[in-house]
Amino acid sequence: MAKPKEKYKVPVLDGNINIPRIVPGASAYEHMIEAQKDDMEALGFPSKLQDGWKEKAIGVFKEILDNNKALRDYMDICVRCGACTDKCQFFLGTSDPNNMPVQRQELMRKVYRYYFTPAGFFKNLSNSQELTEEVLKDWFTYFYQCSECRRCSLYCPYGIDTAEVTMAARQIMDSIGLGQKYATEVIHKVFKTGNNIGIPAPALRNTLDDLEEEIKDETGKDVKIPMDVEGVDVLLVPPSADFFAMPHMESLKGYAKVFHKAGISYTVSSYASEAGNFGMFLGSYKNMKEINKRIWDEARRLKVKRVIVGECGHAWRAAYQYSNTMNGPFDFLDSKYKSPTHICDFTLDLINKGAIRLDKSANDDKVVTFHDSCNVARGSRMGDYRGGQFEIPRQLIKAAANHFVELREGTTRESTFCCGAGGGLLTEEVMNIRIAGSMPRMQTVKEAVDNHKVNFYALICAICKTQFSKIFPTYGFDAEMVGGIHQLVSNAIIL
Amino acid sequence: MPSFEFNGKTIETDDEGYLQNLDNWNKEIAGYLAKTEGVTLTEKHWQLIEWIRAYFQQFQVAPAIKSLVKEIGKLENIQDKKEANKFLYDLFPEGPAKQLAKIAGLPKPTGCV
Numbered sequence: 001m002a003k004p005k006e007k008y009k010v011p012v013l014d015g016n017i018n019i020p021r022i023v024p025g026a027s028a029y030e031h032m033i034e035a036q037k038d039d040m041e042a043l044g045f046p047s048k049l050q051d052g053w054k055e056k057a058i059g060v061f062k063e064i065l066d067n068n069k070a071l072r073d074y075m076d077i078c079v080r081c082g083a084c085t086d087k088c089q090f091f092l093g094t095s096d097p098n099n100m101p102v103q104r105q106e107l108m109r110k111v112y113r114y115y116f117t118p119a120g121f122f123k124n125l126s127n128s129q130e131l132t133e134e135v136l137k138d139w140f141t142y143f144y145q146c147s148e149c150r151r152c153s154l155y156c157p158y159g160i161d162t163a164e165v166t167m168a169a170r171q172i173m174d175s176i177g178l179g180q181k182y183a184t185e186v187i188h189k190v191f192k193t194g195n196n197i198g199i200p201a202p203a204l205r206n207t208l209d210d211l212e213e214e215i216k217d218e219t220g221k222d223v224k225i226p227m228d229v230e231g232v233d234v235l236l237v238p239p240s241a242d243f244f245a246m247p248h249m250e251s252l253k254g255y256a257k258v259f260h261k262a263g264i265s266y267t268v269s270s271y272a273s274e275a276g277n278f279g280m281f282l283g284s285y286k287n288m289k290e291i292n293k294r295i296w297d298e299a300r301r302l303k304v305k306r307v308i309v310g311e312c313g314h315a316w317r318a319a320y321q322y323s324n325t326m327n328g329p330f331d332f333l334d335s336k337y338k339s340p341t342h343i344c345d346f347t348l349d350l351i352n353k354g355a356i357r358l359d360k361s362a363n364d365d366k367v368v369t370f371h372d373s374c375n376v377a378r379g380s381r382m383g384d385y386r387g388g389q390f391e392i393p394r395q396l397i398k399a400a401a402n403h404f405v406e407l408r409e410g411t412t413r414e415s416t417f418c419c420g421a422g423g424g425l426l427t428e429e430v431m432n433i434r435i436a437g438s439m440p441r442m443q444t445v446k447e448a449v450d451n452h453k454v455n456f457y458a459l460i461c462a463i464c465k466t467q468f469s470k471i472f473p474t475y476g477f478d479a480e481m482v483g484g485i486h487q488l489v490s491n492a493i494i495l
Numbered sequence: 496m497p498s499f500e501f502n503g504k505t506i507e508t509d510d511e512g513y514l515q516n517l518d519n520w521n522k523e524i525a526g527y528l529a530k531t532e533g534v535t536l537t538e539k540h541w542q543l544i545e546w547i548r549a550y551f552q553q554f555q556v557a558p559a560i561k562s563l564v565k566e567i568g569k570l571e572n573i574q575d576k577k578e579a580n581k582f583l584y585d586l587f588p589e590g591p592a593k594q595l596a597k598i599a600g601l602p603k604p605t606g607c608v
Contacts, residue, residue, distance in 0.1 A: 033510045181510065186605050196606030203554035210562055241607040245592070246560045246580075248607075276607060312607075426607060428511065428593075462607040470590070480577070 011439045013446040019086045020095040027094035031141045035179030039188040046177035053176040060175045074160045075112045084152035093436030098142045101152035105165045143169040149374035149418035167283025182427035183278045194273040195240035201270035221495045223260040226267045234266035235299050237275045238310030239462035247483040254486030257493045261356045272298035275315035281424035289326040296327045305334035308341045313373035313461035317380045342382045348396045358492040363401035366456040372416035373461035400488040405452045408444040417441040421467035438471045457481045513603045520600030529598045544599045
């Protein structure tokens with residue numbers, strides 16, 4: 001397994017999540033690689049900072065404030081009570097005060113006060129600040145050390161959605177030509193190939209063929225993964241990592257087996273081969289809408305009855321919360337079904353109806369725990385009832401495995417910690433931030449391993465899966481522990 | 496644009512050291528890139544480098560990790576997938592998808608991988 005590079009700073013796990021003594025500038029050294037020219041242009045942004053960037057930035061800031069009443073409120077109503085300070089995994093992990101949510105937002109609020117409030121004129125009194133290159137540098141550093149996970153928002157007595165503040169800051173930066181390479185490159189690839197990885201149709205088909213062969217080898221059954229088939233019931237849209245990475249592909253096998261056994265016709269699409277939507281990470285409505293549109297255009301073209309989304313956290317939020325207003329209405333779909341439906345909701349329903357059966361003993365070698373992904377837990381819902389996003393995945397795990405334990409109370413469900421790499425942070429240049437940001441969660445993982453012998457860490461998010469596969473070995477845990485819920489389903493389903 | 500000097504020629508890379516122009520790749524440069532990754536190339540590495548380059552030429556994208564595991568299983572005659580996976584990680588400790596792509600002169604895999 002991968003050994004941690006020496007340059008990585010890996011916290012020692014003692015089971016405690018302590019509030020650190022602050023160290024100003026502690027994580028200022030690590031920041032994103034700036035976006036490439038052609039990616040920025042493809043997304044409709046200037047390729048780099050140009051003369052007059054400051055005026056333009058303030059203009060865009062004003063535009064957002066005028067169009068988004070919530071953001072103006074978020075700028076005005078914070079009373080600095082401090083309830084958010086110790087809720088952010090990036091502050092807990094880095095000790096950098098600019099990673100306290102209130103302080104991170106202050107980087108933006110002080111600029112807001114300078115330009116948009118009467119008191120801003122009295123700089124010292126109102127602690128306002130002109131937008132300078134120095135301030136912009138801080139924005140680029142710290143608004144990319146936030147994963148938009150909204151854990152702090154949960155504890156904010158005023159209900160300030162801090163992720164919206166981060167998104168607005170990123171939107172302003174993008175609009176003046178200061179972008180992040182990772183997310184912009186990914187979005188450009190979606191426009192070119194339909195998915196974040198850049199898998200063209202023939203390569204996708206080849207991969208699916210390999211997977212079908214593998215399932216045949218393992219089970220003796222002809223489980224098909226159809227692509228671009230018209231007139232089937234379901235368009236399945238997984239995150240593209242399910243077509244490429246491990247352990248993600250094990251969940252794709254699980255989905256395929258569920259459709260096969262339930263006898264429900266479905267297809268994946270080479271045009272809409274991505275559930276993920278990095279437009280949301282940038283706070284770019286235009287790009288988010290365009291990425292989202294591919295799914296519904298394809299649902300129309302393929303004349304399906306319903307759309308099902310695979311295991312991906314922010315993809316689920318983007319599809320569930322925004323699809324209808326961005327690209328609806330979906331009156332061409334069968335109104336019997338929720339569109340979109342989460343794959344966990346779909347599979348659990350089939351189990352409850354008796355349409356598929358699982359042999360739990362297939363996972364008897366595992367003690368399973370579940371990590372709630374932030375965008376599912378705090379950004380969306382699942383099923384028909386309040387809290388369905390918490391109950392459905394757990395019920396599905398319990399239907400597939402005999403041994404299940406919860407992670408530490410206060411770090412699950414709506415209080416879950418981020419994996420440390422959401423919101424566009426899943427890139428190597430900020431590996432120390434990712435390691436630091438995962439520290440609170442890893443403390444609870446250590447506890448679960450020590451006390452309950454947990455050896456399977458179940459997830460429903462592509463970013464979480466990749467992050468933990470990378471992070472577990474740096475903390476001394478086996479990457480093989482990391483997997484998807486449908487990986488458990490795949491093991492247990494009776495074909 | 497970042498670059499490095501190699502045999503008197505300037506080779507451009509992206510910010511993370513992946514070759515900008517795939518045609519600039521040759522075996523000597525692969526050796527150089529491997530060194531920057533702390534990987535010492537053996538016959539086993541070369542087999543995979545050649546295989547992944549051929550795959551890329553055909554499909555314009557790197558193969559899925561599973562396909563890599565399958566290929567190394569075939570090459571090394573390892574039946575057990577976990578063992579094959581471990582073998583692959585021993586060859587490319589920082590992650591086969593990215594390290595192998597870099598050494599083989601391919602672009603960095605993007606997305607949630």
